[in-house]
Amino acid sequence: MNESNHLPAQIKTVWRISAIFNTLLSAGVGVAGVIIHYFFNYQWLLYAAGFFFIVAVIDFVVEMSLVPYRYSFWLYTLSDDAVELRSGFIFRKLVSIPIARVQDVTLSAGPILQSQKLQEVRITTASTSHKIDGVEPEVGEQLRKQIMNLAVEVRNNDV
Incomplete structure (x- = not known):
């Protein structure tokens, strides 16, 4: 469960399409x-x-030349007490989201993500929300269930 995961390779296509739209x-x-x-x-x-x-x-x-680097540095990890998001190739960023603070996990997909059969996972706490750019629908659903189950378990243990 503490294994770091890369985003699926299709996310590179999503980032390229987004770069094209920004350029247009x-x-x-x-x-x-x-x-x-x-x-x-x-x-x-x-x-x-x-x-x-x-x-x-x-x-x-x-943007197009940095897509492979962006992909290689984007990781997420789910442990029993936190979700960690690592990103950035020039300015590295590590975000730890405590499971005890998680209020909601939302799956969404716009037209570009849907075309690549991906979903965005948004993890919401009381103060902010964080997202995992794109995962396969099965992985997204599994992540949502695991995170919410861990959050419920932590809350039940605190009572």
Whole structure:
């Protein structure tokens, strides 16, 4: 039960699709600037549009090239007393969520996650919530049951 788990390989596709959408959004702002310049002849909008296009391309290249690193550094561990989430390849982050503080575990999946047959696991405490980006539905359901069973067990032992 204390074994560290990687996210499934399909999450890399989800991250790539998200990077494409982010790039399209940034490029869309640039296109809007060019269109407004065409109608109102605001010269500064061309510079702003060029800036948005350059930022969009740089962001796209960086996000796509860092997907394999992001994947290799994202781990989660479930133990009897905590859920640990490890992430980050430049700035490492370790989050320990005490089982005794868990109030809710929610499974959700948007269209991109559904296309890859994945679910997001959101663990909610009184003060905040944390998420495991994408796991297979069977694993997500198993995690939800295990975490909630451990939380109920801890609460029953405290009484």
